[in-house]
Amino acid sequence: MRTHAVARRTRYLQLGVPAAVLGTLSGAIAVVPASADAVTPPIERLHSSATQVKMAEAPPAAYTVQPGDTISSIANRFGLRTVDVLAWNALTWRSVIYPGQTLSLAGASAPVAPAAPPAQAPATATHVVAAGDTVFGIAQRYGTSVDAVLAANGLTRASVIYPGQQLALSGTSTPAPVAVASAAPAPVASGGQTHAVVAGDTLFGIAQRYGTSVAQLYAMNGLSSGSIIYPGQSIVVAGAAAVTAPAPAPAAATAPPGQLFANLDAEQAANAHLIISVGRNLGVSDRGIAIALATAMVESSLRNLSWGDRDSLGLFQQRPSMGWGTPEQAIDADRSTRVFFGGASDPNGQGSRGLLDITGWEGMRFTDAAQAVQISAYPERYGQWETQAYQWLGLHG
Structure with missing residues (x-):
């Protein structure tokens, strides 16, 4: 083996490669993987302590989820951003994926061409989007495909759907429409009895303790079903009259329905x-x-x-x-x-x-x-x- 190394060194010197560079070249050659010609260029990911280089696979148009997969791990494997994979598949951060599910990675190579406007595609049914809906879930419910729903509505895999939006469902049976109601919440009450939140408290438990309802707590505190309460927070639990007759506020008087308000601490x-x-x-x-x-x-x-x-x-x-x-x-x-x-x-x-x-x-x-x-x-x-x-x-x- 030493004889071969000497021979290689001699050939490099004959080619005019400086001896000082030779060790570096030899080291680089020694670590080239056998499949290097089939691997895409490395993608650099910055971490808090150091820069690590990962070899990302070329993303396919579609990927079948395997046991143990997560959206993040799939994105990292193909050098994609997690948020893009979610958008291409009409998923949210809360969505659950399962083995055997097919995920589209087509957006990685080229943007999806906009589909024809819905007016050009006959629709026999419509669905009113409700909170939590995804295009994938809607397609499954009506026995159609994500691509069909996108095409019928002139959407792409990066499009965002929202509650109250009407989606055409070409060639499907007529669904039961989902009603979306939005009530304008009352402003925060300025007075009345208060409760200091402690660890373990919930709005339901607080409402029961003070003989009121969760809806009334929402109204008196300018909260919604998605609000977070935390230890030390002061919650108004009595004094509904302050809600029905708030102090004049020019901004609130001209605010459109459905807007929320809160005084910041x-x-x-x-x-x-x-x-x-x-x-x-x-x-x-x-x-x-x-x-x-x-x-x-x-x-x-x-x-x-x-x-x-x-x-x-x-x-x-x-x-x-x-x-x-x-x-x-x-x-x-x-x-x-x-x-x-x-x-x-x-x-x-x-x-x-x-x-x-x-x-x-x-x-x-x-x-x-x-x-x-x-x-x-x-x-x-x-x-x-x-x-x-x-x-x-x-x-x-």
Whole structure:
């Protein structure tokens, strides 16, 4: 073996390769895998401690889920972003995948061409989208395919659907329409008896203790079914009269139905100021900053939480397991805000997709722009804070 090494060294020197470089070349040759010619170029992923290089497989048009797979692991395997795989398959962060399920990865190689407008495709049935619906779930319910639903409605795999939207279902039996009702909640009560939340409290338990209802607690505190309560929070439990006759508020008097309002405490106001400051620093428009404020209110009640659904953390409840950074990074309020905005200055690089990475976000509905980043099962909740978010922008900016 030494004879062969000497021979190789002699050949390199004959080719004019400097001896000082020879050791480096030999080392590089020694570690080239046998299948290197069939492997795509490496994709670099930045981590908190060091840069690791992964060899990503070329993504196929479709992938069949295997036991133990997660959306995140599939995305990492093919060098994709988790949020893109979710969008291409009309899934949310809460969606469950199962072995044998087919996932589309077609968006990785080329965008899906827009389908013909629904007016050109005859539809024999319609479905009214309800909270939690996905295109995949709707297709299964009516015995059709995701592609058929997309084509019948002029959608792509990156499109966002929302409660109240009507989807045409070409060639299916007539469904039972799903009604979507939206009642305008009352503003927060300014007085009355209060309850200090302790660990283990729930709104249902508090309502029973004070002889009221969960709906009344929602109304008196400006809460909704998606609101988070936390130890130390003060909940109004009596004084409904203050709700029916609130102090005059010009903004509330002209606010559209369905909008939510809340007075921020010191902690929430500080986080609102941070979000606004980061947005200004990045050159984000007022609309983009308002979207960030509303999103943080829905996800964490504008609190930098160290807990959440599964591994969701921080102001925007970003999930480390879905590529949003490490747990420590997710609860770094400044960093997580920059990751939500995304764009060229995104500290997470290509690991996630922020607001500025969404093509045409400025022209989207307020709630749809937030949903394009968050991929929530309840996309309409962001829009309920639109009016209030602009008020916070003016007050804390």
